[in-house]
């Protein structure tokens with residue numbers, strides 16, 4: 001199993017290019033199942049999760065080709081079976097995103113229940129209840145969601161909680177339903193908007209994406225489209241934090257500043273000078289130690305849970321005491337326990353971590369437990385004195401394209417080796 005070794009202490013300086021967003025590419029690739037003609041998707045990040053989604057489509061008999069620039073061509077008309085098997089779903093929860101499209105387009109879907117993961121229980125009851133409200137027969141049997149339907153019927157769906165993939169699944173299902181579907185309390189994340197724009201390019205009739213009320217007028221068929229995935233705001237945020245924590249000067253290119261308002265606000269509060277332009281963000285710490293910043297995660301446009309661990313890393317070495325509160329997932333603090341091994345002063349009280357910044361961290365072997373926890377340990381390793389070994393980094397390959405190459409480009413002392 002690979003590990004990352006990071007020598008701490010170098011301020012990161014330079015430019016880095018941001019890849020396409022994992023959390024937009026995955027629903028869009030699942031959404032290709034809805035089309036009756038070939039679909040072409042560009043700016044797809046080269047990530048393990050994307051490979052898994054493509055493998056999943058391939059297992060169903062869908063024709064997928066990828067060129068050397070990660071443009072993915074999908075022809076779903078060759079599909080043989082509407083099944084997402086356990087062995088793939090257990091490696092990637094986002095496999096659940098094929099449920100809505102399969103049911104809407106082919107009238108059947110057998111999708112393994114994702115189950116919990118390192119950050120929480122993560123049920124999918126809202127996805128299932130929404131599909132039932134649209135007329136589907138959905139049974140849970142032998143660890144599988146077995147869904148059957150004739151043509152789905154439009155419905156008014158009031159989501160019990162704001163759920164990103166739940167909104168996406170129901171949005172995709174609604175595109176081919178008979179009549180109008182209204183999704184109330186919809187997720188407003190940019191990735192939901194990107195998916196909606198992709199579906200519209202295929203002929204869907206959708207309004208309100210990006211607000212908490214999405215209206216879909218079902219159409220009988222969706223056709224082909226050519227679409228580019230939006231840039232990854234969480235990857236961009238992670239490299240900006242790398243600049244901030246290391247007291248460096250980092251420019252991210254290909255990023256959307258307007259998708260990072262809450263994150264940039266907190267980086268400014270931490271003492272960073274930030275400038276933004278068309279598809280770039282520049283962060284300069286001018287050699288300063290960051291100030292501690294309080295964080296409270298919540299659905300977009302508030303502070304994203306997928307950036308919580310990275311800001312916890314900044315706070316471990318910041319000037320002052322901070323409170324980091326996680327409101328989305330009940331178990332997203334595993335990185336805090338590993339950071340303590342690097343000398344961080346962290347006390348956990350329920351869903352809040354109280355972090356007292358220390359002047360320095362010291363290297364230790366640490367274990368990555370999930371994707372963003374891994375990123376936060378890399379960030380902590382960038383400033384810990386000595387060489388930090390991060391084990392189980394397969395988590396990071398799910399969501400960060402060529403992370404060691406990109407960090408090296410910024411001057412980091414980082415290498416991958418077999419543990």
Ligand SMILES: CC(=O)N[C@H]1[C@@H](OP(=O)(O)OP(=O)(O)OC[C@H]2O[C@@H](n3ccc(=O)[nH]c3=O)[C@H](O)[C@@H]2O)O[C@H](CO)[C@@H](O)[C@@H]1O
Nearest residue numbers: 023094122123124125126127161162163164165166328329
């Ligand atoms: C592939 C993808 O896009 N993943 C993102 C997506 O995950 P994902 O879509 O799985 O997360 P959700 O938005 O669904 O989760 C929000 C909360 O709702 C709860 N819930 C959700 C669905 C449901 O049927 N019942 C229920 O109770 C979850 O347990 C969680 O507490 O949004 C999360 C929240 O921004 C991000 O951290 C993930 O990176």
Ligand SMILES: C=C(OP(=O)(O)O)C(=O)O
Nearest residue numbers: 023093094306371372399
């Ligand atoms: C939690 C994440 O991903 P997933 O929903 O795929 O587990 C993430 O991207 O931080």
